[in-house]
Amino acid sequence: AQSVTQLDSQVPVFEEAPVELRCNYSSSVSVYLFWYVQYPNQGLQLLLKYLSGSTLVKGINGFEAEFNKSQTSFHLRKPSVHISDTAEYFCAVSDNDMRFGAGTRLTVKP
């Protein structure tokens, strides 16, 4: 069965600084990987996904992630964050079922 580990529960960062949110997964089969963002009292919004092909995936809002099969990682990055990026971020892995990491709270400070 697949599982997801988000290594940081909280990441505080100053505005315009770069950020990396870490995600590691385990699975015995080929997987599809996703990053979602959740704002308070809202559902999940898809940031980006890796299904196949290029290991560098670009998503919305300037985010990107790199699939690293040897390290079983799918870290999310943004070169310069904004106050509006403050939210909860979830990494997820899917084969038939989708499993979520515990989430990382990104707080962008002015």
Add this chain to the structure above:
Amino acid sequence: GAVVSQHPSWVICKSGTSVKIECRSLDFQATTMFWYRQFPKQSLMLMATSNEGSKATYEQGVEKDKFLINHASLTLSTLTVTSAHPEDSSFYICSASLSNGYEQYFGPGTRLTVT
């Protein structure tokens, strides 16, 4: 494309009553729908998976008689919380997937408060 709606977005009910939450895929036919529960400051926990016309498959520890799931059509699934209690208060999120199954499209969630 691939829009999923939920209704209501929030509901308050009294302890002992039942409440129904609807999940609709607006612009596609969903082979499978999923129901998740999210406690404050926690991740999503899969409650059950349902396929149109079949009985839902519940995750371990989820009471199927308490959380009734009906997937009557390819665009509608409902979750009924029966005899709700305050501990059932939570954020419930549904999702729907196409026949390929690996990508899910999420609804906006329903905030349930049981008083």
